[in-house]
Amino acid sequence: MINRDITSWVQKNAGWFPVVSITGPRRGGKSTLVRAIFPDCRYVNLEDSGIRSMALDDPVGFVRNRPSHLIIDEAQLAPELFNMIQVVSDEVGTPGQYILSGSQNFLLLKQITQSLAGRVGILKLLPLSFREALSADPELEVSEFVLRGGYPRLYDVDMPSEVYYENYIAAYIGRDTSGYVAPRNLSMFRSFIAACAANCSNLLNLTGLANDVGISVQTARSWLSLLESSYVVFLLQPYHANLRKRLTKTPKLYFYDTGLLCHLLRIQTKEQLLSSTQRGVIYENLAIAETIKRHQNAGRKPQLFFYRDDSKIEVDLVDITDSSKPELVEIKSSATFRPSFTRHLSHVGELLHIDNESQSVVMDAEETTVVGGRTIWSMRDWLMRE
Incomplete structure (x- = not known):
């Protein structure tokens, strides 16, 4: 993996906020970065149609039945999850519980501002410098x-x-x-x-x-x-x-x-x-x-x-x-x-x-x-x- 300069800033945000959001262009390295920084977190990718269907059909169970430390890639594809992420993150209160990534900034930020305001560290990962x-x-x-x-x-x-x-x-x-x-x-x-x-x-x-x-x-x-x-x-x-x-x-x-x-x-x-x-x-x-x-x-x-x-x-x-x-x-x-x-x-x-x-x-x-x-x-x- 190519070393990314933003790594330490991501880690700091994960120590401050229960939710960390990372947006950026498609194929910019978001998935690789978060999986390397948080190797112990469970990873799910909502571009997988089967996983996305489970998230959309039962958002409560999708969040409740998974470990409290979870990476959700392309999270904007299941906006129904965000209210439940808010509930669980408030209950547990542990920093770095959820890492959300997405390549459609406008959709991801819309859900964040509606459901997770004040609970989320928002970062951008651009192509390699x-x-x-x-x-x-x-x-x-x-x-x-x-x-x-x-x-x-x-x-x-x-x-x-x-x-x-x-x-x-x-x-x-x-x-x-x-x-x-x-x-x-x-x-x-x-x-x-x-x-x-x-x-x-x-x-x-x-x-x-x-x-x-x-x-x-x-x-x-x-x-x-x-x-x-x-x-x-x-x-x-x-x-x-x-x-x-x-x-x-x-x-x-x-x-x-x-x-x-x-x-x-x-x-x-x-x-x-x-x-x-x-x-x-x-x-x-x-x-x-x-x-x-x-x-x-x-x-x-x-x-x-x-x-x-x-x-x-x-x-x-x-x-x-x-x-x-x-x-x-x-x-x-x-x-x-x-x-x-x-x-x-x-x-x-x-x-x-x-x-x-x-x-x-x-x-x-x-x-x-x-x-x-x-x-x-x-x-x-x-x-x-x-």
Whole structure:
């Protein structure tokens, strides 16, 4: 098993709460993780139709007749269990009684908020970070990680990424969208995912996405919400402050996994990545997605934004996760530093009162340096931060 950075945070939550919930994308390693952390817990998977039928037919007996320490995988498939889990966890009061995992965040969290509020530690397991992938493949280069992505199977089995991701998309569309996308619209939904990839790092334009695919704006909004809740894409919100500036109110669109992103963009080799007009977009996506993983794996709630005003002054990342030490970050795919890279950092730093020491440029450089008090990170060093 690949070591996961979130392990200690999961263990802490299991010592605090009677129920621990772990959500994340399909095939992201949730089942492997919880079974490794809690080897003495009984494991049931509700994707097994027989087990699911037992849970739905007799939720009281399903919970009562099993050990008090139980892992329930894809728990959102049997919402009837949650009230009984609440009853038993209240009766026993032991931390770590129930470990719930699921790949449909919106369904699992809906049941948690209705039945288990205050009793559950909620965590997210995203695809492997570069640090985690490196533990499985010590020779891994950043460019290779960009193309391969972070799904654990790609580090367990030697298989082409394009084969894996085509299978992943087919399985995702066939299973996670059931009941949300009409069968006649599945090919258009596949096109919608590709359209999102083509618009990665752009300001979200639902009308444009809808027109690209030939669907209504309402449908585009619904499908985007589905992609968000199943951890395919995320929206980076704009930073807002009382600055006497007109700031954009539109979020930007990104993917959690660059391997999937590259597959959708039909970029399969390092040579294609190097020559692609989307290279800057992909590296920007990489740095931001990895920052989310870094914070979440350490038990911190990411507070990430971008800055853009009506003067087109823009900074790629405003990280206020540590409110006592906010960071401004510009992300470049270039290997050569240019003073112009810090121009917007200087401007926004003055507005937000963030000094040079908390301003950074992340680049595809060989090593990390300091210029004018600002850290000029190599992408590799940025991805290795704790």
